[in-house]
Amino acid sequence: MSQANLTPLLEVQGLRTAFPTRNGTVRAVDGVDLEVRPGECLGVVGESGSGKSVTFASVMGLVRSPGFIEAGSIRFAGRDLTRLSVPEMRQLRGRDIAMTMQDALTALNPALTVGEQIAEVLHAHAPDLPAGRFARRRAVRDRSIEMMRLVGIPSPESRLGNYPHEFSGGMRQRIMIAIALACRPKLLIADEPTTALDVTIQAQVLELIADIRRELGMSVVLITHDLGVVAEHCDRVMVMYAGQVVETGPTVQVITDPRHPYTQGLLRSIPRLSMRGQRIQPIEGQVPELIDLPPQCRFYSRCPQRLDTCRQVVAMRAAGPARQARCIRVGEEMQ
Structure with missing residues (x-):
């Protein structure tokens, strides 16, 4: 169709x-x-x-x-x-519905690690997380790593604890996309x-x-x-x-x-x-x-x-x- x-x-x-x-x-x-x-x-x-x-x-x-x-x-x-x-x-x-903002540096919370910011979305919206406290925490960590890997963040397990300022501009934009896509x-x-x-x-x-x-x-x-x-x-x-x-x-x-x-x-x-030598x-x-x-x-x-x-x-x-x-x-x- x-x-x-x-x-x-x-x-x-x-x-x-x-x-x-x-x-x-x-x-x-x-x-x-x-x-x-x-x-x-x-x-x-x-x-x-x-x-x-x-x-x-x-x-x-x-x-x-x-x-x-x-x-x-x-x-x-x-x-x-x-x-x-x-x-x-x-x-x-x-x-x-998810939305990524124009400037990732100002949109991300500088006081929270990127792992915490992905986890916030999952705790608030993911319907399929386990009910138990420890099982839920482990599932959120695994999903956060999965999302960071999906958007091309290298070594996501070790970078969950990093803060936004520790990433380049392109990597911060990827983190924003990971947060937006966390609940698919x-x-x-x-x-x-x-x-x-x-x-x-x-x-x-x-x-x-x-x-x-x-x-x-x-x-x-x-x-x-x-x-x-x-x-x-x-x-x-x-x-x-x-x-x-x-x-x-x-x-x-x-x-x-x-x-x-x-x-x-x-x-x-x-x-x-093709416009070489011509005025825009x-x-x-x-x-x-x-x-x-x-x-x-x-x-x-x-x-x-x-x-x-x-x-x-x-x-x-x-x-x-x-x-x-x-x-x-x-x-x-x-x-």
């Missing part, structure tokens, strides 16, 4: 996440629809401030006060997560998993996630700025801009034939060997402030293809089989 025919594991509809400020309400996520199917990898791309991380912090129930989910539904395996209590959501996190979740959300890593270590971490995805059969959401990473590792891509989804579809189709001017601009700004074409301007936005396409002020008719709210439009784009030109082409 193809992925297109599978019931989504995660389905988000009309999600709006707001943050009250002195100057007004910032809607960091404004009407986002998305789905993640069993076993697939969804890439989420966009500039800083486009709403990528807040979207999935909302899915995880990790939006910090005074931020709140203003509207929308988040369904995971048939359950609406917005209706779960705090204890129910806490049980779901780590066991069924159905969905892994990897938020910028290669931040601050050199190119070689980036490749190793991404290959690690791909290998574990195949081994465990889990779904992955890969949040990144790098369209090259998405092209290599993701089945589908979702492009976000100013709190909204502006294009979505199969990765190969979106990369080779982008339909939204913002996606086209992102691709033009990527340096390539950055997207002019800045992402707009998300307070009191005018009722028009949010990319209007930066779009080189803008028309007078773009001064209106534009909904997502069909851009081909399994593809959508938030651009009025797409509607004209499809007519």
Whole structure:
């Protein structure tokens, strides 16, 4: 059966996440629809401030006060997560959905060994641990060693007692992945998993996630700025801009034939060997402030293809089989 025919594991509809400020309400996520199917990898791309991380912090129930989910539904395996209590959501996190944060050094607790941090997740969420105290402790140790070995930590038995600062940046990222995967979740959300890593270590971490995805059969959401990473590792891509989804579809189709001017601009700004001697074409301007936005396409002020008719709210439009784009030109082409 193809992925297109599978019931989504995660389905988000009309999600709006707001943050009250002195100057007004910032809607960091404004009407986002998305789905993640069993076993697939969804890439989420966009500039800083486009709403990528807040979207999935909302899915995880990790939006910090005074931020709140203003509207929308988040369904995971048939359950609406917005209706779960705090204890129910806490049980779901780590066991069924796990998330790795952008900076492993600040995300890991410097006062606890890595073994203790993996053990915390297992004690809280692993349903198959033995009941007896000593048997449980031994099972947690064995599982922690297994997870460290799975993510490629050498000599895991001797490194359980090490603290985060005793690991390199790449190894800390692997520890983060080990913690996230300790209970073998159905969905892994990897938020910028290669931040601050050199190119070689980036490749190793991404290959690690791909290998574990195949081994465990889990779904992955890969949040990144790098369209090259998405092209290599993701089945589908979702492009976000100013709190909204502006294009979505199969990765190969979106990369080779982008339909939204913002996606086209992102691709033009990527340096390539074939561009030797040519200037990179950055997207002019800045992402707009998300307070009191005018009722028009949010990319209007930066779009080189803008028309007078773009001064209106534009909904997502069909851009081909399994593809959508938030651009009025797409509607004209499809007519």
